Amino acid sequence: MWMFTVPFWMLTVQIMSAEQMIRAESLRRTFKAGRKTIEAVRDVSFDVAAGELVALLGPNGAGKSTTLRMLTTLLPPTAGSVHIAGFEAAREPRRVREAIGYVGQKNSSGENHRIRDELVTQGRCYGLRARDARRRADEVLESLGISGLAARTPGTLSGGQRRRVDIALGLVHSPRVLFLDEPSAGLDPRSRAGLWEQIQLLRREYGITILLTTHYLDEADQMAERIVIVDRGEVIANGTADALKADLAGDWMRVTTSDAGAARAAAGLAGRMTGISEIAIDGSTVHARIAAADAALPGYLRLLDQDSITVTRAGVRRPSLDDVFINLTGRRLEESGDAHETTADQPIGATHA
Amino acid sequence: MPDRLRDTATIFFREITPELRSPVSMFFTMGQPLLFLVLFGSMLVGADANLGAGTGDVWQWFVPGILVMMCLMGPLSAGHSMLSELNGGQLERLLVTPISRTSIIFGRTGKDTVTLFVQAILITAVAVPLGMELHLPGALATMGLLIVMAVGLSALSYVLAIASRPSGNLFWIVTQMLIFPIMLLSGILLPIDAGPGWLGTIAAINPITYVVDAARALFTGNLLEATVLHGLLAATAIAVIGLTLSTRAMKRGI
Ligand SMILES: Nc1ncnc2c1ncn2[C@@H]1O[C@H](COP(=O)(O)OP(=O)(O)O)[C@@H](O)[C@H]1O
Ligand SMILES: [Mg+2]
Numbered sequence: 001m002w003m004f005t006v007p008f009w010m011l012t013v014q015i016m017s018a019e020q021m022i023r024a025e026s027l028r029r030t031f032k033a034g035r036k037t038i039e040a041v042r043d044v045s046f047d048v049a050a051g052e053l054v055a056l057l058g059p060n061g062a063g064k065s066t067t068l069r070m071l072t073t074l075l076p077p078t079a080g081s082v083h084i085a086g087f088e089a090a091r092e093p094r095r096v097r098e099a100i101g102y103v104g105q106k107n108s109s110g111e112n113h114r115i116r117d118e119l120v121t122q123g124r125c126y127g128l129r130a131r132d133a134r135r136r137a138d139e140v141l142e143s144l145g146i147s148g149l150a151a152r153t154p155g156t157l158s159g160g161q162r163r164r165v166d167i168a169l170g171l172v173h174s175p176r177v178l179f180l181d182e183p184s185a186g187l188d189p190r191s192r193a194g195l196w197e198q199i200q201l202l203r204r205e206y207g208i209t210i211l212l213t214t215h216y217l218d219e220a221d222q223m224a225e226r227i228v229i230v231d232r233g234e235v236i237a238n239g240t241a242d243a244l245k246a247d248l249a250g251d252w253m254r255v256t257t258s259d260a261g262a263a264r265a266a267a268g269l270a271g272r273m274t275g276i277s278e279i280a281i282d283g284s285t286v287h288a289r290i291a292a293a294d295a296a297l298p299g300y301l302r303l304l305d306q307d308s309i310t311v312t313r314a315g316v317r318r319p320s321l322d323d324v325f326i327n328l329t330g331r332r333l334e335e336s337g338d339a340h341e342t343t344a345d346q347p348i349g350a351t352h353a
Numbered sequence: 354m355p356d357r358l359r360d361t362a363t364i365f366f367r368e369i370t371p372e373l374r375s376p377v378s379m380f381f382t383m384g385q386p387l388l389f390l391v392l393f394g395s396m397l398v399g400a401d402a403n404l405g406a407g408t409g410d411v412w413q414w415f416v417p418g419i420l421v422m423m424c425l426m427g428p429l430s431a432g433h434s435m436l437s438e439l440n441g442g443q444l445e446r447l448l449v450t451p452i453s454r455t456s457i458i459f460g461r462t463g464k465d466t467v468t469l470f471v472q473a474i475l476i477t478a479v480a481v482p483l484g485m486e487l488h489l490p491g492a493l494a495t496m497g498l499l500i501v502m503a504v505g506l507s508a509l510s511y512v513l514a515i516a517s518r519p520s521g522n523l524f525w526i527v528t529q530m531l532i533f534p535i536m537l538l539s540g541i542l543l544p545i546d547a548g549p550g551w552l553g554t555i556a557a558i559n560p561i562t563y564v565v566d567a568a569r570a571l572f573t574g575n576l577l578e579a580t581v582l583h584g585l586l587a588a589t590a591i592a593v594i595g596l597t598l599s600t601r602a603m604k605r606g607i
Contacts, residue, residue: 072449094451102449106442112371112434124363125450169446 019086021177021209022048022071027080029066040066042233044080048211048226050176053203055224056213057321059333063233064213065105068181071211072102085176098126101175103166105182109154115165116141116150119172126173133172140168144198160191167198178202180212184219196223217321217333229325236328241321249319249327250277251293253300256285256313266311269303285313293317357453364452364460372468382430383472386423390416390476393542394483410573412485417495417568418541420473421561424503425536427472429528431465432510436521439514454603458511458596465507466500473499491574498571498581502564502588508595515602539565563587 027044030037041063048054056064069075071082073093082089085099109118116137123133141147144164154162163183170178183199184192200223202208214220220227221241229237229244237244245251253270257263263284270279270288275296278289290296293316304311325333372379394415438444447457473496481487510528517524536542538552539561545553556562567584575581 074445074449097449097451100449102446104442104445104449106445108442108446110367110438110443111441113367114370114374117367117370121363121367122446122450125360125447125452127451166442173450 019050020047020083021050021052021085022046022211023083024067024071025081025083027067027070027082028078029063029070029075030078039233041070041077044230044233044235046228046235046238048209050209051203051207052226053199053210053212053224054226054228055220056211056228056230057215057217057220057224057333058213058230059215059331062230064215064230065181067230068102068179068211068213072100072179073097074102098173099176101170101173101178103170103178103180103183105185107154107162108166108169109162111155112153114151114153115146115157115168118165119168122169123172128173136172136174140171144168144171158191160187160194163187163191163195164198167195171202174206175208177209177211180210182213182215184214184216192219199223215333217325221321227321229328231325231329237324244321244324245319246291249323250289250291251319252317253288253290253293253297254285254313254315254317255288255300255304255311257304258310258312259284262309265307266304266309269307269309270300273300273303357456357459360453360456361459361463364447364457365463368461368464369467372464379468379471380475382427383423383475385426386419386472386476387479389422389542390419390480391483394419394480398484410486412480412483413488413573414569416477416480416485417572418565419476420495420499421502421539421565421568422536422541423472423476424469424499424506425532425561427465427469427503428507428510429532431461431507432514432524432528435461435511436514436517436524439518440521455600458508458599458603461511462504462507462596462599466503469503470496470500488572488574491571491576494576495568495571498564498567498584498588501585501592502561505588505591505593505595508599509591512595512598512602515599535559535561538562541565560587560591564591 024047025045027041028039029041030039032038044063044067046054056067058064066075070077070080071084071089073082073089073096076090082096084096087095087099089096109115113121119137119140120130120133123136124130128136138147138150141150144167146161146164146168149157149161149165154165157165167180167183170180180199184195187195196219199210199212203210212224224241226238226240227244228235237248239247255266257266260281260283263281263286266286267279267281267288270276270286273288273290273296275290276288278287280287288300297314297316301311301314322333325331394412397415398411435444444457448454477485477487477492513524513527514521538545538556538559540556541561545556545562563580563583564587565584567581567587570576570578570580570584
């Protein structure tokens, strides 16, 4: 049940929809750890247009959270600049803060506080009057399907419920831009699907601009309109999932012949086709990389037929984003996590709930 | 400026709401001071200790000490909860809103102070049936003095919590190493005069000692002693230092 009232800024969004809502320019951020300097973000630039849903994809430790914290005024960049909705974050942090909602990587409702109390507090922090803050608290609870949790404390909620509460906290003031840091991390597949439904709904109904981070490939692949891949503090690719796959990985044709000799002959034929970028032989099977493999395969089969090469099996494979990442870095994304990924970040005070 | 006031009220009410929703919890956090009061205090009375500043009322000597002790313990747990909100995402969630940064400290400190005030009244109320003679204006003046100190101590514990991120080790090391010596060396539980001379020297550089002495004088109704002035100066110094450091820490950004 969607009960948001249309906020006044919806009108302005329409007017400035051609504009960039998020602009990160040459962002850089280092941390001092003892005598060493950690380069968490080295060079990150990208834009997000109004109404877009963009995913920052990268392994653990790539610098996604640090980038998000710079975009949301929580962390001053070592170098570079941030513009949100036309305001420069370093000069007008207040205007930026008013425009954005942020859902951090950790849970954001206090252990001893009731969910609804926290939502009302959040609304008050954004300058809503007490009555409006209470109304908005009830509205977002309703819209995220968690009205029943209003009087509970976070300690009594499931992971999926807590994440929804976090998102509710980020939406209380009807932001124009929403930043979500790993919104679905640690959720079971069903909660993830539910969460994604909510996020898609937010976009459809209110045209909110969304930038989220994830290290789930399938999630970025299916949900985001555009993907910015970051690795070791740098943007290494930026485009739609389809474009990234086509440009940076290419499709594969796969043809199985009768024996290794025939496979070598088949590979030779593939080498003469235009657009082939890579050929690999695996026993009696030939793999050949080419753009739009489904369109190229019939032609390849005709060539093989003309040379009387027996084909027992043929197919095409669209590359995954994983292939894209491997092509760019030589590593698999899901294995290249940082050694010091946070595992036990139980807040110290979690016991006195 | 009204914005900052409003923001401070927002944080104050966020912090105080859980207490209001279960007032019993406030009573439980008083467990230790209450225990000290009832057990330790009764023993002191039983031992016929000569502690009162001439008045001979051991309770009037002991209760202000317990009140100061609460003012040391309260900020400790406040800093602890701040630390856990710093490490969790709760503080970040507030910092991303347009709320004034310093109001986060002022609102929390305000709540700590109100809680301590209520607890101080409860302790005093419990001590009366135990045999303490209550000097009402004196007791109220004591609370006023302790509020000034509590504001400073709770602000200081927030500075410490901020400086201790992310491990929190610093917070534990400092508090564990400081709280008990400060408590013992300020004469809260036993008179300093009873110890050797070097103890007295250390006590003399401990600002809490002056607050304890002042609280004791006030509690018996001696409002115009030099001790009171010294205590007030010490408490004010703690408050000014605490608020200055915490405001600076918040403005620098977390
Ligand atoms: N406050 C900090 N102090 C020191 N190092 C940090 C801090 N925040 C992040 N880092 C380091 O910066 C790198 C990037 O971290 P982060 O942005 O959290 O990555 P991601 O969100 O992509 O997993 C990591 O190596 C991390 O350990
Ligand atoms: Mg992260």
